[in-house]
Amino acid sequence: xxxxxxxxxxxxxxxxxxxxxxxxxxxxxxxxxxxxxxxxxxxxxxxxxxxxxxxxxxxxxxxxxxxxxxxxxxxxxxxxxxxxxxxxxxxxxxxxxxxxxxxxxxxxxxxxxxxxxxxxxxxxxxxxxxxxxxxxxxxxxxxxxxxxxxxxxxxxxxxxxxxxxxxxxxxxxxxxxxxxxxxxxxxxxxxxxxxxxxxxxxxxxxxxxxxxxxxxxxxxxxxxxxxxxxxxxxxxxxxxxxxxxxxxxxxxxxxxxxxxxxxxxxxxxxxxxxxxxxxxxxxxxxxxxxxxxxxxxxxxxxxxxxxxxxxxxxxxxxxxxxxxxxxxxxxxxxxxxxxxxxxxxxxxxxxxxxxxxxxxxxxxxxxxxxxxxxxxxxxxxxxxx
Numbered sequence: 001x002x003x004x005x006x007x008x009x010x011x012x013x014x015x016x017x018x019x020x021x022x023x024x025x026x027x028x029x030x031x032x033x034x035x036x037x038x039x040x041x042x043x044x045x046x047x048x049x050x051x052x053x054x055x056x057x058x059x060x061x062x063x064x065x066x067x068x069x070x071x072x073x074x075x076x077x078x079x080x081x082x083x084x085x086x087x088x089x090x091x092x093x094x095x096x097x098x099x100x101x102x103x104x105x106x107x108x109x110x111x112x113x114x115x116x117x118x119x120x121x122x123x124x125x126x127x128x129x130x131x132x133x134x135x136x137x138x139x140x141x142x143x144x145x146x147x148x149x150x151x152x153x154x155x156x157x158x159x160x161x162x163x164x165x166x167x168x169x170x171x172x173x174x175x176x177x178x179x180x181x182x183x184x185x186x187x188x189x190x191x192x193x194x195x196x197x198x199x200x201x202x203x204x205x206x207x208x209x210x211x212x213x214x215x216x217x218x219x220x221x222x223x224x225x226x227x228x229x230x231x232x233x234x235x236x237x238x239x240x241x242x243x244x245x246x247x248x249x250x251x252x253x254x255x256x257x258x259x260x261x262x263x264x265x266x267x268x269x270x271x272x273x274x275x276x277x278x279x280x281x282x283x284x285x286x287x288x289x290x291x292x293x294x295x296x297x298x299x300x301x302x303x304x305x306x307x308x309x310x311x312x313x314x315x316x317x318x319x320x321x322x323x324x325x326x327x328x329x330x331x332x333x334x335x336x337x338x339x340x341x342x343x344x345x346x347x348x349x350x351x352x353x354x355x356x357x358x359x360x361x362x363x364x365x366x367x368x369x370x371x372x373x374x375x376x377x378x379x380x381x382x383x384x385x
Contacts, residue, residue: 130168206230
């Protein structure tokens, strides 16, 4: 691709995040930097434009996330959607299509299945836990990555469902100065309808380190916290990210309410699953980064009852180590998302409930094109006297 056309693609992609940008000016700046191969300056330039966009999206006021009320019982249902791997090409052929599927399988089939799954579950909130789009093996320009985001988010936006997300290791291209860039994508996602995703602090590691709070139906008190962390392209968590999580949790000391955490690549401690709990291990554990997220959660934060990840599509287990439950979501991707023909695409449902006498958090697996028994795995339960 010639530098001029490449610069134009870059300019148009950024413009999709902030329509007020001067495209001609942007083309000239980026083209000049590309000619000189000034990658650090390009990165600095991207950072500046993204931060300008975040100033504007910070002005968007979202209604609080509130629990349902039925009689004297409050409830909230979260759908974890893992590993879709959208290319944006509806005719991209399915990897490992279901064995019993006789017709041709394309990426467009994923939209049908997501629609059915969301309608079957009727969640209050949706969390996409990474690898929403495929930018690693199917390179995406800045603009095409935005189109892929529009495709997958349409499934929740058209239902007016609040949603959030974290990035996986396939969402960003190998050269984000040219291809899909997580900073630009997160700034765009933060602006979308019904999106509760947040960029979080800038340059602490990745994009999308934040928290959300579930409030009581009358919005008078906090009921549950949700933390989101970007495990980036290699599964690593920086010290700055860990400090940020500690700060978020520390602000809730004394509340005595449960919390959940979502990220993409599993912690190394997931490898300790021995078959006891819920679900199965059908492939290796992808978490190899040496970090202390587990210690931060269990020793410093203290309020997190369970973590939820994706990354390894065939794993869908939950188990308990010490006082923390660690869960996989499975994988729902058709098209570029790998699976096995004999194994149903899988997502995870998390249900919180509180009455005057009891509070609980449980989870069950939703398997596509099967009869779901909704066999529940208990994450947290307590009785009030």
